[in-house]
Amino acid sequence: MIAKEIQLAVNKGEMLPLMEEFYTIQGEGFHTGTAAYFIRIGGCDVGCHWCDVKESWNADLHPPTATDIIVENASKCADTVVITGGEPLTWDMTLLTQKLKTKNLRVHIETSGAYDVTGTWDWFCLSPKKTKLPVQTAYDIADELKVIIYNKHDFQFAEEQAAKVNPNAILFLQPEWSKKEEMTPLIVDYVMNNPKWRVSLQTHKYLNIP
C-alpha cells in the first residue's frame, strides 16, 4: 500500500499502529489476576511525565497493522482482550472492537478518556489525567475509575474525578510505580478512612511479567 492509502486506512480504523501484543495476566484494577491478551496501540499526546510506556507515544514508530491481523492473533489464545496504548482512543476503535466481538471475545479498554469514545466495550477502565481531562461520555460509561497517586495532592484530584464519574464505577487508587514506597502507605490509610476506594497495585511488575 502507498503511504496515502495507509493513512486513509488508519483514519478509518482499518489499520492501527500496533506497538506490541502479548498474552499475560491483567495486573491492575478490577480484573487483576485474570488472563488477558493485551493489544498496545501506539500514539498518545496526553504527556504524563511518569508514563511507564513513553516508547508508545510516537505513533510513527509503530507499524500500521490491519485490524484483521490483530484480531486473528488475539482470538488464538484468549477470551478477554485488553486494548491499551498509548492512548487507544486517539484512533477509531469501532472496527477493531466489532471484529473482536465477532470472535466472541470480551473487550476491555485502558484509557485516559481524553478523546471521543469510539468502539463498544465490555469493560471500560478510565484513568483520568490532569493534563487532558476525560470527555463526559468516558465518565458516563466507566466501569472502573483508576487514579494514579504520584503525590499527596493527587488524592484531591481523585475525589474530583470520583464526583464526575457515574455512581456505579468502582473506584481505585494506584501508586505511581517510582513513588510506590512513599505513596502506597498513604493509599492504604486513605482507603481505610475512605472505604469507597480500593487499592490497585501494578501486580505484573511484582510478578516480573509483561
Ligand SMILES: C[S@@+](CC[C@H](N)C(=O)[O-])C[C@H]1O[C@@H](n2cnc3c(N)ncnc32)[C@H](O)[C@@H]1O
Ligand atoms: C500506559 S497507560 C495506557 C492507557 C491510557 N493511555 C491510560 O493512561 O489509561 C495504562 C495504565 O497504566 C497507568 N500507568 C501509566 N504509567 C504508570 C506509572 N508510572 N505508575 C502507575 N500506573 C501507571 C495508566 O494510568 C493507565 O491506567
Ligand SMILES: Nc1nc2[nH]cc(C(=O)O)c2c(=O)[nH]1
Ligand atoms: N500485566 C499487565 N497489566 C496491565 N494492566 C494495564 C496495563 C497497561 O499498560 O495498560 C498493563 C500491562 O502493561 N501489563
Ligand code: SF4
Ligand atoms: S495517557 Fe496513558 S499512555 Fe498517555 S502518557 Fe498518560 S499514562 Fe502514558
Ligand SMILES: [Mg+2]
Ligand atoms: Mg502497563
